[in-house]
Amino acid sequence: MDKFWTNSETRPAPPAGVRVPECLRLGAVEIRPATVLAPMSGVTDTVFRRFIREMGGCGLLMTEFTSADGLLRDQRVRGRYLHFYDDEHPISAQLFGSEPQVLAAAARLVEDLGFDVVDLNLGCPAKKVVKCNGGSGLLRDLPRIGQIFETVRAAVKIPFTVKFRAGWNDKEIVCVELARLAESCGLDAVALHARTREQGYAGTARWEWIAAVKQAVRIPVIGNGDVRTPEDAAAMVAQTGCDAVMIGRTAASNPWIFRQIAQYEAGCGYEQPAEADRHRMIRTYFRMLIEEQMPGAAGKMKQFASWFTHGVTNGSHLRKAIYQARTEQEILERVEEFFAPLAVLASARAV
Secondary structure, eight states: SSSSOOOOOOOOOOTTTOOOOOOEEEEEESSSSSEEEEEOTTOOOOOHHHHHHHHOOOBBBEOEEEEEEHHHHHHHHHHHOOOGGGOOOOOEEEOOOOOOOHHHHHHHHHHHHHHHHEEEOOOOOOOOHTTTTTTGGGGOOOOHHHHHHHHHHHSSSOOEEEEEEBBBTTTOHHHHHHHOOOOOOOOSSEEEESOTTTTOOOSSSOOHHHHHHHOOOSOOOEEEEEEOOHHHHHHHHHHHOEEEEEEOHHHOTTTHHHHHHHHHTSSSOOOOOOOOHHHHHHHHHHHHHHTTTTTTHHHHHHHHHHHHHHTTTHHHHHHHHHHHHHHOOHHHHHHHHHHHHHHHHHHHHHH
């Protein structure tokens, strides 16, 4: 997952009074506020989802994308990717695959497990997924997508949504046609990552594609792409009319983003985390990993260190110490050692 963006474009400030919607309804499921944590492979496991939920402000959590075929063949996949706790509701499980009946069976399993929503991934640009005709690889086969939509919709009663990219490349933009197909097949909402498969995560998200989809369908439209600040969230709503905002990569480096949006919407500005906040955040997340007994917790800590230390003074020193540590406990000790002088300095300033 790319940590930062390759473009540095600044979005125009949103007009005064424009707000992210307070609520999104997906069938009988109420999402409040209308903000969504995007599904991210290797990121949105149960620990990170609960971590975001505890931070506050996120309306809907989504799992990592999960192979429908793998889910049916190997019970270990269920435990690894679809384990969740009661405090994660409302929560959506995202599936990928290309066989309608396999996806339908996996969707029924998702429903039986107690998920509130099931989502189809038509956006992943990874080569290993695309070569199996999954993720964004299906964007060149709308008839097959239509079969999947109809088969899965008939298989489950819970809300069924789809997340997709605008098209394979700039010459093959299919987002409006795909959204209309989803609506005609009875899906409850569509989420558009406003980039093409060819773009990957580079360049600028084309929010005008989200606007075009919103104008084309009556079901809810969720916008995704380049939301880095609360102002960006409001600007996306202003420019596209979307019904909800989905946030991915920003949540990894700034887990406060959903709470900041809620504060911004309340009209009283929003808090910027101090280094003491980042210390608590890193310590909390790392301890949650250990308590959950996540396989490879030390590796996960090292993975997140590069995101969580963004904005920390001399954060490269902390990252180096974490990378060199061998155990989970050693990593926690390195974190405490790094922040200890900063805590002393903060106390001295307060006197």
